[in-house]
Amino acid sequence: MSTAQEVPADVAASGLRARGGSRIGVLGGTFDPVHVGHLVTAVNVRHELELDQVLLVVANDPWQKAGSVSAPASERFAMVAAAVAGIPGVEASDLELRRGGPSYTADTVEELAATHPGAELHLILGSDAAGGLDTWEREAEVRERVRLVVVVRPGAEAARPPAGWSHVVVEVPRLDVSSTDLRARAGDGRPLDWLVPDAAVRVIEERRLYGAGR
DSSP states (O other), X not given: OOOOEEEOOSSOOSSSSOTTOOEEEEEEEOOTTOOXXXXXXXXXXXXXXXXXXEEEEEOSSBGGGTTOOOSOHHHHHHHHHHHHTTOTTEEEXXXXXXXXXXXXXXXXXXXXXXXXXXXXXXXXXXXXXXXXXXXXXXXXXXXHHEEEEEEEOTTOOOOOOOTTOOEEEEEOOOOOOOHHHHHHHHHHTOOOTTTSOXXXXXXXXXXXXXXXXX
């Protein structure tokens, strides 16, 4: 039985069901560091919605987290690329790094729409973020280009996005993993096993991110 729930939009978004186009999930974030919760979300959403691929888009300079990101963008991308290697249909994207400057979802989905003509773009967000979409830069542009995927834990109630968004709710397993705690664990030399993918742990240790190995 699928855990995805269709939720009618107040106003139907345009261009979401292009015939013959690929179905692409977009999961953006700082990934500081990437952890098992990110991967569980990606693979479960891909399965439930039968997406062709899910892109983990690494933020270059996240405008909503200015000054609070620990690892440089290039290092965060290296961790994500290592973590997803070999996972079918899940890829790391450095689109925002190559673009440079502050990272805005509006710019990202605009570029993806241009480079993947006819594709259905599915923007994957947690429930809290979905409830704050009206604070986003150029929200209307994002709304017109994507179908929103609101991720919730089993039994939880999803926040309702602002009016006009075409969206679906997908349940994923509950994994309470804190990036802040992971950075502290790395700095203290405590194990990251089973919390961070092994390949990403190796990047953290080899590059001494978050004070690891010092």
